[in-house]
Amino acid sequence: MKAIKLRNVIPEEFWKDNNDRFPILYQVAKKVMCIPPSSVPSERFFSHATMLFNDKLRNRLTDERAEQILLLRCELNRRNKELNDSSSDDENDGT
Structure with a gap:
């Protein structure tokens, strides 16, 4: 070779x-x-995680509950982005 x-x-x-x-x-x-x-999405995720764990009012969250909150936030952001993308496609199509 x-x-x-x-x-x-x-x-x-x-x-x-x-x-x-x-x-x-x-x-x-x-x-x-x-x-x-770009590392913006991962930086944003860690920023939200830091806020979640450092907040004095939320310091009693279990690890599992905090993970669920972060995963839900990511999923909501993903779905919102999909909705925004599809609505902008519709506007470009004239519908």
């Missing part, structure tokens, strides 16, 4: 050229390379 020189290689171009040669690694690379470059 011929060695591949990896200096100054653009990952997208490498996988475009070598996806037939390394099909399994190509699938893994697609998933890894699609990670968003």
Whole structure:
């Protein structure tokens, strides 16, 4: 097997050229390379978690209950985003 020189290689171009040669690694690379470059959602999540656990009024929450609250908040945010996206699509379609 011929060695591949990896200096100054653009990952997208490498996988475009070598996806037939390394099909399994190509699938893994697609998933890894699609990670968003921003950490805003995770920072927001940890900020909410910090507020939840540091609040003097909420310090009696069990770990399970706090986890449920955080998961519900994430799910509500996801659904709101989906609704906003679909309503903006409807506006663009003229309906």
